[in-house]
Amino acid sequence: MKILFVCSEAYPLIKTGGLGDVGGALPRALLKRGAQVRLLLPAYGAVMSKAKDAGLKLLLEFECDGAPVKLWQTRLPGSRVVTWLVDIAEFSARDGGPYGDHTGADWHDNAWRFYLFSRVAELISTAQLSLDFTPEITHCHDWQTGLVPALLSRHTKRPATVFTIHNLAYGGIFNYETFASLRLPEDWWHHEKLEFWGNFSYLKAGLVYADKITTVSPSYAEEIQTPEFGQGLEGLLSHRKADLLGLINGIDTQTWNPGSDAFIPSKYTRRSLKRRMANKLALQQERKLPVNENIPLFGFVGRLVEQKGVSLILEAIKPLLAAGECQLVAVGTGQREYEQGLLALQEEFPDAVAVTIGYSEPLSHWVEAACDIFLMPSLFEPCGLNQMYSQRYGALPICHYVGGLRDTVVNFCQPQLDAYLNGSLSVSDIDETGFLFREPSAEALAQCIHRALACYQQPELWQALQLNAMHKDFSWQQCCEGYMELYRELLEE
The missing domain is CATH 3.40.50.2000 (Glycogen Phosphorylase B;)
Structure with missing residues (x-):
């Protein structure tokens, strides 16, 4: 042929x-x-x-x-x-x-x-x-x-x-x-x-x-x-x-492989997931953020255009940053208004936000290997690759329920979280890999973030979701x- x-x-x-x-x-x-x-x-x-x-x-x-x-x-x-x-x-x-x-x-x-x-x-x-x-x-x-x-x-x-x-x-x-x-x-x-x-x-x-x-x-x-x-x-x-x-x-599973990725400080697999934390701590230090393994680290890598839902991120994450409940590392370039919006967020919260304007292949790999939660609230998304990269790297994605995002991320929903918390759902019954929201609004994204953070506070549950995500075959x-x-x-x- x-x-x-x-x-x-x-x-x-x-x-x-x-x-x-x-x-x-x-x-x-x-x-x-x-x-x-x-x-x-x-x-x-x-x-x-x-x-x-x-x-x-x-x-x-x-x-x-x-x-x-x-x-x-x-x-x-x-x-x-x-x-x-x-x-x-x-x-x-x-x-x-x-x-x-x-x-x-x-x-x-x-x-x-x-x-x-x-x-x-x-x-x-x-x-x-x-x-x-x-x-x-x-x-x-x-x-x-x-x-x-x-x-x-x-x-x-x-x-x-x-x-x-x-x-x-x-x-x-x-x-x-x-x-x-x-x-x-x-x-x-x-x-x-x-x-x-x-x-x-x-x-x-x-x-x-x-x-x-x-x-x-x-x-x-x-x-x-x-x-x-x-x-x-x-x-x-x-x-x-x-x-x-x-x-x-x-996705290119050779280039995007946390077990052999030359761009990340600490390589790891599903069997050595504990090594992943070293990437988070190193990135916090490199981006001049407080080094803290317990604070949730959000990541964003992508074009700074309307399609990618950057305006939703700017609005939804600000209260969390103000309360000192998370950190954000963002990498991207695009429309001036979104570049300025992220830089303004960094200026307002210098101890919680690190922004890189431009594209860096090494840094994009490092963010995937370091962040706990990857933000991808695209208004529309034909396929998307970063949500697949993030799952392969054990960073749980938060995505809008559209296009390829809904086809590649298995949603852990609120009723499941409630069932887990009341003891009627065990980790052995969980096969989900991330978090989805349906309404393209900052409010819906914020609710989804709070659901993800509630899961993050449950180490056994969080690790189960990570392992599920890393097990998926996106080759x-x-x-x-x-x-x-x-x-x-x-x-x-």
């Missing part, structure tokens, strides 16, 4: 969020299952720098729609995944992020950059380049690759196409002038094709033209067919529900099998 995996991010070459984790992990899992995989990535400047260490080979130089293109070959670091890098000046000759500059503003020519990237994917998929690989499946991810299934739809001989939605909120939306400048077929400017409320959407192109659509959790697949979560595309997604499948992402094996089955169905059809 030959698969072209078309993605705009893949860890460790480039990552801004969960898409990068999937882009790096799923191709490796598919390769282990016997698939032949080629990973196609943009040759961002940062990617080219990292790829040089793994070795770079120039495969082709050609012209695409008047633009000079180089196609480089390397390997995804730490794997055997053959990786092809699409090198145009708009990718490789720039500093900054993959989608925007250092200020956070989108690159003005994102539509053109990812159009060219999609065109190269089209040429590879239809054997128009001198390569020894012609895919049977072209698997595309998020808006940056949404044009690929549309472009391939014009070919009688083409691979089957899969389009995966990682986050429907990012639609790749541009105006008609941009549409016209790309010289796309004029009949695509139609509400049943690419036109989207007076603009056009790269993501919608993938939803209309892909043979199959997947998203990253069963619950999110249901939610995006409703007005609340559908981002204006719920009608199209409902129309295509027979071709829509939700598959939970896995790519099950998810990978779901994709392999989908690929086989497509090839049979």
